[in-house]
Amino acid sequence: MGYTFMLSYCAACKRAFTFNPLRVPSIILKDKEEEGNQPICKPCALRWMKYHPEVKFTIPSDAYEPVDENEIPWDYITNRKTH
């Protein structure tokens, strides 16, 4: 058994960050190169929450923590578009 995390660039600020792919907040992009849900970093998620206080939203406590590798479905890894 092992733990893993994903490394990607934040869809909002473009900084590299690590996250749990099953729990991280994401945004939907309609750009041709980066289509679909894209993860956002904790500072950007907190900033979004500040500007949208009317929306009930909480960041999962494990959103930016390593995840048990057995919890990640194999098709998530093989079908995920990367950028």
Ligand SMILES: [Zn+2]
């Ligand atoms: Zn960000």
